[in-house]
Amino acid sequence: MVPTASGPSIEFEGVWKKFQRGELHDSLRDLIPAMARRMMGRTPPKDQLSQGEFWAVRDVSFSVKPGEALGIIGPNGAGKSTILKLLTQILTPTRGRCMIHGRAGALIEVSAGFHPDLTGRENVFLQGAIMGMRSREIARRFDEIVAFAEIEQFIDTPVKRYSSGMNARLGFAIAAHIDPDVLVIDEVLAVGDVRFQTKAFDRIKEMCTSGIPVAIVSHQLDRIASLCTHALLLDRGSVVRRGTPTECIETYLHNEWSADPSGGSNLATTIESIEMEHPGEPVRSGHSARFLLRGSVNPSGDGPRTCAIRVREMNTGKSLFAIATSECGVELPEEGPFEVAIELQFNVPAGVVSVETSIWDRATHRDVARGPAATLQLVEGIRFAGSVHMQPLMQLVQPRVETGRSELANAVESRN
């Protein structure tokens, strides 16, 4: 953990990590057969898999240099948290090497060291020491920490009387004042109420942009997209894709949706792809983007001949808008390939959204099968608050001027 000449960095070289399914022998009774097996030479070498074992991380390599922020995404069980635990030395790799050069600060389990009987003040010093801070440092930044956590009045109250929000805020505040050389963050972006979350996120952003190497694991894809310079997509322990956050998020969502062959094999309609006109290019909120949906109709198949698109906000997973081709007056051909051009105006706030496709049954109003999806990043365009831009028209109407109302009416009419 000595800083090298090249500055602080994270290195992960060909790391493999093996875990055991089921229970490990936990009492002396199980130890004896296990030792007997070992003495008979029946156990395979340490870096091979034996019965009941699996690779939680397979051959993962990456490095994070100063000024870089790496986002690690992937479905549950992909090995994200294992990688962070390997990074923070809680686990040791079965094969390969992982190193952090410099003092690591981890925004992981930020209040794990709290003791319920101790006061907030005592816990700040304890948790700080657990995270590797010197008492002097903690004393120097104590007021800052307490002010950040907004619990000045309760700092001498035992932590057991804190609300869960106060607990989490204090934990985050301590971790956020470590001044590390390298930062590792695991899913702590949701702390406290909405206002504190924003404050915490701003603080993380500040730390990320201060030029230190950062590694983040999160399911909040839009946060990854806005914090990270690079990303890594993991699935079942292996790296599936590396690149910009948007690229990885797109692949992730694409894989997630297309991996669900729920619609049976003999459907009449298949959707091959949906592509943005300028893939990867951010779209300004309130502006339009064009997509091309490609598919084909097989006359011998069954099922509906209608496609649908659904726009989903990736942070919350909320469906923003969905419509079927038939509702837009598009009838798919009886046979053969087809292309549908789609233009959508994104009257929604900035963030990451995906455009998902599906085969839709008009009779039951249900999706029969899922198709591919496209992801795009909406950047701030027109400034507005809320969840939808309602195309407002505003006009200064002079009092006692008769034409004011009709002008507004004209303006609205001219739009249609």
Place this chain on the structure above:
Amino acid sequence: MPAEPRRSIVGDLRTIAVNEIWRYRELLYQLTLRDIRIRYKQAVMGFGWAIFMPGLIVLAGTLVRFAMAYMGGSKVELSEIAGMAVKAIPWSFFVGALGFATASLTGNLQLVSKIYFPREVLPLSATLAQCFDTTIGTVTMAVALPFLGVHYGIALLWVPLLALLIFMFTAATALFISCANLFFRDVKYIVQVLLTFGIFFTPVFFEPRMFGQLGGRIMLLNPLAPLLEGLRLSIVHGHNLVTPLVTATGSGASFPVWNPWYLAYSAAWAVIGLVVSAIIFHRAEAVFAEYV
């Protein structure tokens, strides 16, 4: 953490001492402080707890001695009670420290599986926290002993060394047992039973000479026995611990009850034990998070 798998004992000891304990000394201090604080928070008796346990041991020992004296037709001397008081303090230190240290890793599950720090600090802070209680007990005893007819002499110079050896032996046991308990949860039950009955296998109520030549020798095989006896002889009897002591009590036959080699034997246990258990702990540490 060095990536190369090659390990040497000296290298490991250096890593433990420099990278783990010294670098994390503030954590060790904070955890010790935590253990002391939570012991006295919401505890009505407060510091009374620190003298409660050794006091009870002396009381129980006095009862045993009275029964023995009654059956043997002799009297209980004040110096015998003083001797038990001297030995009750380190024994309750040993029992208390191990009681807290055994569960120190499994009781801090959240920490062990989520945050990195050298795990040695957990059993060590449990042991150090017990030192606080023991200090209070020692001060109380130091005030009380002159009333039991003890005259402090030059032999008291042995006390720091003996205390250090007891601490080292306790720390060694604490490291080993906390580590073993993490892998095998039955260890804590075994420890509980051993600590409950250990007082009968350690000369606290008794002195080894009461068991005759062979019995006394067997009793002194317990690494704690020579240390406790050393404390008793140097404090209560002002013995210099260098010259062997021969007793003529019992059935008339005389045999040695103290020999400086007993002390060397215990010192070897303390030093080698600490090195061995620190290395075992250090090497097992890497898989703690997986097994906890």
